[in-house]
Amino acid sequence: MRSFAFKTQRASAVTQTAPQPPEIPRTPLLPSERRAAAGLAAIFSTRMLGLFMVLPVLAIYAHDLPGATPLLVGLAIGAYGLTQAIFQIPLGLLSDRIGRKPVIYGGLLLFMLGSGVAATADSIHWVIIGRVLQGSGAIAAAIIALTADLTRDEVRTKGMAAIGISVALSFAAAIVLGPALSRWIGISGIFWLTAVLAVVGMLLLAYVVPDPKQSRIHRDAQPVLSQLSGVIRNPTLVRLDVAIFMLHLTMVSLFVVLPLSIQDAGLQLADHWMVYLPAVLLAIVAMVPFIIMAERLGKVRQVLLGSVVTLGLSMLGFFVLNQSLWGMGLLLLVVFTIFNLLEAVLPSLVSKAAAAGAKGTAMGVFSSSQFVGAFLGGLLGGWAHEGFGADAVYLLGAMACLVWAGLVSTMAIPENLARHVISLGGAPEDDAPSLEARLLAVPGVKEAVIALDEGVAYLKVDSRQLDWARLQTFSSANA
Structure with missing residues (x-):
């Protein structure tokens, strides 16, 4: 059947006298859908866990490698983001042609190979190559598309939510586990563990995730090339893309020097988890009131602008308090709260701002912007560290937030x-x-x-x- 997509929109005023509509019925997931969602969420989370576990430790270990400079260390930290951004949408489109599972298997294989290269690296250059290979296994779009293939239209958002939650939890776990594991297995062991996680992902794909009866394009879940021009011309979506870009630029640049600051303050790397763990756990609780404020009370602009300004002030706080463990611990609590909050609110705004039937394309561009931000965060953080010292990286994050705040203040908030x-x-x-x-x-x-x-x-x-x-x-x- 040929593809037809007709679009229009109609404005109507909300009347206070309108009768209350019947409640939209809730449809539960079928057992096969729960199995698919759980398996795919596990694959996604094991991959992200492997990517993020090195984030809080690589800045310290990499400086001892032959050829290491602050710039190259920053590049090693963020290099995965460049290839992730380049290949994510093309591999998603390729999965439309050759199938979802072959693309996911291939991506996990590349991720495993990149992890092995980084684990056996005898110079900073080979670590960078390994991180580039890790990012080239960009399977996010293919996983989302397979989730759409394996779930009914009316429950698809539940399957997507499971993946979103798994990513958030894997980031939190990785930040804590990375330093703790470094005590026993070192950075090389963490990369080998990452390779093992890729194999676990393949086994989950083979034995847990069902094969779809058919694969087709789902406009609400995956990019469609014909919609790209409309998405990148939407000023609200562009500002949201810049927002996620700035968030990840700031976060990755922070981890170029933060582990060094914590170590200089007197805490050995293997014990850094004692700073990260309480900050991560408390941040999950602390973000909830602000999500309610944004989503239910309609204070989206206030929450966004307040978050960006607070994040910028936190970067200045690291500049001032980078010799105080207590100070850095409190600032990390603030930073993780804002990160978790914006990781929830920004995708919700993209969903609201994208035209009907264009959510998948909008989210594809949004996700690619995130990974470009991670790449430049590592690169610019390393450049600032090398040229101006570690404290300059914190100032870089503060300046990024200043620019970001200007964009948020002029952004149109999409209708709810x-x-x-x-x-x-x-x-x-x-x-x-x-x-x-x-x-x-x-x-x-x-x-x-x-x-x-x-x-x-x-x-x-x-x-x-x-x-x-x-x-x-x-x-x-x-x-």
Whole structure:
């Protein structure tokens, strides 16, 4: 069947006298969907765990390698981000042609090889090559696409949420485990462990994750080339891309010198977990009120601007207090709280700002921007360290936040609309324009994209007005 996607949007005022719409029913995951989501989340998290475990230790170990300079150490820390950004969208598109699992197997194999190269490296240059290889196994888009293949339209967001949670937990675990493991196995052992995790990911893919009955394009979950130009012309999405870029630039540049500062303050690397662990755990709790403030109370701009300003002040705090373990521990609590908060709020804003049926493409560009930020964070952090000293890296982070705050203050906050996907069954092609018009006539439906090649309609809706019972008739009528 040929691909048709018709899009339009309609504005309507919220009336205070409108009757309360019926509650949207919650559909549980099937056992096979839970198995797929759990397996894919585990694959994603083991890979991210391997990437992040070296973050708090590489800055110290790498300086002892032959040929090491602060600039090259920074490059080694962030190098994975460059190839991750370059290959993520192309490998996602390749998975449309040759299948999801072959791409994921290939990406895990590259990740394993890169880990092995870094583990056996006898110079900083080979560590950089290993990190580049690790990043080239960019399987995020393929995993998201496979998740979409293995879940129904109405529960897909739950599968995606499982992956999102796994990434957040793997980052927190990696920051704590990296220094603790370095006591027994060193940096080489951590890289070998990362290679083992890649093999675990392959086994999970083979024995836990089911094979999809069919693979197809899912506009809400994966990039579509024809939508790229529209995404990069959307000023709100561009500002959100810059936001995630700045966040990861600041975070990665911080870890170019922070482990050195903690060590200089009197704590050996193997004990750094004692600083990281309480900061990570308390940050998970501390971010919750701010998420509620942003998502439920509508204080998105205040939360964003406050977070960026606070992050910038924290970077200045590291500049002043980098000889105090207690000071750095408190500042880490603030930084991890902001990082976790923005990692939750920014993707939510991308979802709201992207047009109906373009979320996958918007998230692909957003994710690529994140990895470019990680690469430049390592590179610029190493450059500042080499040219101006460790303290200059903290000032670099503060200046990045200053620029970032200016962008946030002028960003349009997207309307608080929810996304829904409804199945259309076997709707005829010539009925698409009529179907689009009838969907837009449903109270609360603001945007609609009819994707006949997928047999679904992508909607953006105002949940306060949505007539869910009427909307459901479209699925039953075309069943």
